[in-house]
């Protein structure tokens with residue numbers, strides 16, 4: 001089976017992990033702060049908070065922005081459920097903005113219209129989560145302009161986009177946002193097994209997220225409400241969680257980070273080959289906006305079903321039976337039973353639903369060979385009946 005994505009773990013990664021296992025600290029040692037420093041230096045953010053997943057990072061990001069029970073969070077329906085669940089963890093209300101059918105990202109046009117309506121109705125969002133789908137940045141300049149008018153905070157969910165850039169700057173520098181989230185799950189660009197990070201340039205948000213990561217506890221006398229009672233003393237200031245990353249995971253992350261540029265270059269090469277090879281196929285690929293350089297976490301094609309005359313399910317099953325580990329990213333979040341139970345209806349976000357009816361994710365990963373690529377293209381040709 002050629003998987004849709006696959007991590008690349010080398011001896012150097014294993015050695016780095018082993019070194020931590022033989023050291024004094026497995027967690028809360030020196031390695032996590034080094035990982036944070038290396039990532040924030042790389043992407044140009046002032047601060048970084050490493051956590052045990054991007055899902056946790058989204059949660060503490062929302063908490064630090066003060067998202068609560070009377071607030072709205074908006075995101076795209078074409079994302080992993082975590083991009084929306086973070087609102088519900090905070091007791092906030094969730095809504096979606098339909099996608100642009102060409103970039104597959106949140107449509108700025110739809111966002112603008114929805115904000116105009118919400119402004120009249122007095123239900124503007126407190127937070128907008130912009131998901132950089134497949135590794136391509138959203139139109140962040142336009143989203144930032146809208147936030148300046150309507151006053152919402154911006155979280156970039158860059159789980160797909162570690163190593164991608166926007167206007168010649170690596171994603172994560174938060175030039176157009178309050179907080180950026182990375183995921184280091186093995187299917188993503190680099191991995192720490194499980195792991196995530198929240199990046200920001202705002203010191204207060206950094207302090208808040210650090211508190212929420214670890215039980216709401218501080219050992220910093222400057223943050224304490226009472227005077228320190230001795231060297232053992234700590235204070236719990238808010239209701240936090242245990243969302244910490246271990247030093248073992250951070251060591252893997254650091255080792256992988258040194259190969260980030262190579263991975264993104266290789267993914268771009270594969271995406272470019274796909275683009276050329278699929279040129280004559282009855283499929284649409286993601287349109288790339290001028291300012292964005294994608295990290296290419298996934299490679300999605302939209303089947304032009306009116307030309308193909310075979311159902312998506314048959315094509316998908318054909319590809320699977322040929323050993324092509326295709327997938328679908330994503331089932332629109334509002335169509336999940338849990339979200340329908342909250343009141344969302346099929347038909348509410350037609351661009352996202354149409355996208356879902358056509359989308360198939362083809363394999364892309366840095367160790368993918370030219371032969372793998374040819375196998376995928378050959379099998380797709382057959383599955384489409386060409």
Ligand SMILES: *Cc1c(COP(=O)(O)O)cnc(C)c1O
Nearest residue numbers: 053054055080082159183185196
């Ligand atoms: C993978 C992913 C997440 C969650 O990442 P974890 O590290 O597995 O928690 C969140 N948002 C998006 C868009 C993702 O793809």
